[in-house]
Amino acid sequence: MKKHIPLLLRIIIALILIQTLRFKFTAHVDSVYIFTKVGLEPIGRIGIGIIELIAGLLLLFRKTAWAGAIITLGIIGGAIMMHLTKLGIEINNDGGILFYTAITTFLLALTVIYIYKKDIPIIGKKLNF
Numbered sequence: 001m002k003k004h005i006p007l008l009l010r011i012i013i014a015l016i017l018i019q020t021l022r023f024k025f026t027a028h029v030d031s032v033y034i035f036t037k038v039g040l041e042p043i044g045r046i047g048i049g050i051i052e053l054i055a056g057l058l059l060l061f062r063k064t065a066w067a068g069a070i071i072t073l074g075i076i077g078g079a080i081m082m083h084l085t086k087l088g089i090e091i092n093n094d095g096g097i098l099f100y101t102a103i104t105t106f107l108l109a110l111t112v113i114y115i116y117k118k119d120i121p122i123i124g125k126k127l128n129f
Helices: 004-019 021-025 029-037 043-059 062-087 097-115
Strands: none
Touching: 004 021, 004 043, 004 062, 004 097, 021 029, 021 043, 029 043, 029 062, 043 062, 062 097
């Protein structure tokens, strides 16, 4: 079972990232609202969607999982900061689901980086935590 947990974590993160793409790429009302409020509509919405797609794909392959997780930390870290500074935790009466999903995804990505730390080029072999 221990061998399957890292794969399961990677798949969960990839699914979270990839399932949100339909909202970004189809200009869903909520997605447009969010990116307009933070001043990134439409270029930021589409650009971030592309980066999330890349991160999700990288997470699906063991050798590139570390890269996908690092990209995920950056993107989701930005989303968390936007929630805390400009958007608020609850958006359009969603009960905070977007914020809490971002927190969960961030923590899962941190876990994946820890699991695959030795795969990170140059510094991976030196990491001893």
